[in-house]
Amino acid sequence: MTKKRISQALLIIILTLGAITMLVPFIWMLSTALKTAPETVKVPPTWIPKHMQWQNFVTAWHAAPFLTYFINSLIVTTVTTIGQLFTTILAAFAFSRLNFYGKNFLFALFLSTMMVPGEMLIIPNFVTLSKFSLINTYGALIIPWLASFFAVFTLRQTFNAIPNELYYAAKLDGSSDWHFLWTMMVPLSKSAITAIGILEVIGSWNSFMWPLIVTNTAKVRTLPVGLNAFTSDAGTQFQLLMAASTFVILPMIIVYLCLQKYIIAGISKSGLKG
Template sequence: MSIDAMPAPAALKRPRRRVNWGLITTYVIVILVTLTMLAPFIWMISASLKLDRDVFAFPIQWIPENPRWENFVEIWTKIPLGLFVMNTFQLTIIVTILQLLTSSFAAYAFAKLRFPYRNALFLAYIATIAMPWQVYMVPQFVMMRGFGLTNTLTALVCLQAFTAFGVFLMRQFYMSIPDELCEAARIDGMSEYGIWWRIMLPLSMPAISTLTIFTFVTTWNDFLGPLIYLTKTEVKTIQIGIRMFISQYTQEYGLIMAASVVSLIPVLIVFLALQRFFVEGIASTGLKG
């Protein structure tokens, strides 16, 4: 697909100069695709800085003439956005920590210890990975209600902290660590807990990062769970908080967009900080939470 142009002067030390049409086409397509992916986000940010009546002005004014930064002040007072953000942070952090601790703990036993029913127990985990949560969400809700946990964040913690996915992911990683390492540590008199803490955990940082991002992103963005469990404003997470805001102020587009932008920021930060691991993690496990 390339056309050879005039040979460049020898002083440039390039034998040939080629106009690579294939490459140019690639760039054009890449940029077009990227713009399509990005357009909704750019539009969102742009709309979040506009007056409601200007949001739908056409032709689209991508950079607002008088950016209304007040939108970003107003959303915090119009709805308890701060509370929603705090709730979501609380939930996300507790779920992520619990998930990491309990699943790496269990995964160690599944990967490196021998005990009766090991395979049967592991099979129970595997069998539920393909089971859609939606199949058992109703009985789960009834059970939680029996425990008196509706309208608490605890319910959502219980829902999300003990997933089969976490155990599976960590176990797969631990399997790749040589048994000799544990064996050597055992001969040196280290307890199993010591091996887990001093050897396995430090070695499994890639898997831990992957699980952290997966858990963080799924918990932060979870919608159906909070929708079912949290009906009181005081306990709502940001996702359903924003939904409440949308249904209350249907016409206040600028504010709705500002709230949406705010809800994206934490995920954006975590994603950018850990995205290298995220991509590696997907590539190696190919699964999601």
């Protein structure tokens, strides 16, 4: 019993230290957002500003067309997530339940693409989109991310755990594959699908490098790219940058806190029990 209590105490201590480590950057971001410009570069640094500069949030919002950036981020994130979920569900079902020539080879081939660093695809994707005159459009921000084999692989594992007897029974009752997919497979896998969707929302909302490369006007740029407005040759306005970062990150924090149980359940759940 004593060993068990000691191990539990150590686990709590480790998790607490990990949580504090994760929270420190967010606390520092909020602290810096409320400082004056001289306080942001003060040595040694101060955690609590002498006078809270709430005006920094208003100034940061009006320093760039953040409303346009917010709308662009919302459009790109919504369309990308819906599109990726649709392709993921169809592909996962095909690799899980359908039998076709070269199925295992194709799955292994697609699985091997997960070992290719994303940075290696930037130039080929850019060249391809430029040939279709899609640079600086919503298409450039959305099309390359409408499919993810990591998501397909994750959902396929969940689909594979659903008993085959359900599929055979549905086929005997005259159900089509399309009908079985949307009435049986999807509802039984809602945790995994929700987790995939949330992870895509977070990833798309926070994407910086790709939107920076394929956009050159504020008309289609997203929120993370808009943070560049506070960096110039003269230096960085850290207090405004952190204020802007706060309202960029805040929506995703709210989404994660509200739906974190689905992320954990979807990733950890390998199938149905029983």
